Amino acid sequence: MRGRAALAAFDRGGLEPLDATLAQFAERLARENHTLKRSLTDPRLFSGIGNAYSDELLHRARISPLKLTSKLTPDEVARLFHATRDTLTEWTERLRAELVDGFPEKVTAFHDAMAVHGRYKLPCPVCATPVQRIRYRDNETNYCARCQTEGRLLADRALSRLLKSDWPKTIEELEVSFQTYFENHSQLCQVAASCSLGFEIPWPKPL
Numbered sequence: 001m002r003g004r005a006a007l008a009a010f011d012r013g014g015l016e017p018l019d020a021t022l023a024q025f026a027e028r029l030a031r032e033n034h035t036l037k038r039s040l041t042d043p044r045l046f047s048g049i050g051n052a053y054s055d056e057l058l059h060r061a062r063i064s065p066l067k068l069t070s071k072l073t074p075d076e077v078a079r080l081f082h083a084t085r086d087t088l089t090e091w092t093e094r095l096r097a098e099l100v101d102g103f104p105e106k107v108t109a110f111h112d113a114m115a116v117h118g119r120y121k122l123p124c125p126v127c128a129t130p131v132q133r134i135r136y137r138d139n140e141t142n143y144c145a146r147c148q149t150e151g152r153l154l155a156d157r158a159l160s161r162l163l164k165s166d167w168p169k170t171i172e173e174l175e176v177s178f179q180t181y182f183e184n185h186s187q188l189c190q191v192a193a194s195c196s197l198g199f200e201i202p203w204p205k206p207l
């Protein structure tokens, strides 16, 4: 019981994705309206999805890390569900296999086999477009603009200009800024090569 009690102390109540049904996964996503990046990495909502795996599964699901959970279609929720399970399963097996061969040379949050996480400027394994990033404090989110955001690239400096100050101190502040930014501005810039607020479309919009 002592071990169980100790375990419970670490249990933040997050859903274990590999034990969950699609309906349970969807219910968790619908509980709070946040960006996917924040909801997926919130240990109160989901267990075991950190910064790295969230980048990887969002890339696999082809959905923006800044998409709000309230705006997801049923198809997108299903894609996220399967991408989450596939990502966690594959990485568990990969890391286990590496351990069988001996201890990994170093334990790091980054891994060569990752598609986008920790791979800023390196080619996306799906489309070869350089991987992008969104920085906040000492953290960063990596994504592929062609695979996940319809070619839209949000430059860090553009966000700084938008905020007219330093970086937000919390992810919550960042989310409010992004939400306003997207809602007020994204429709205007769907076809522009670039826009005054810094959206850039360096590649043709996918058909």
Ligand SMILES: [Zn+2]
Pocket (backbone or CB within 6 Å): 124, 125, 126, 127, 128, 129, 144, 145, 146, 147, 148
């Ligand atoms: Zn890509």
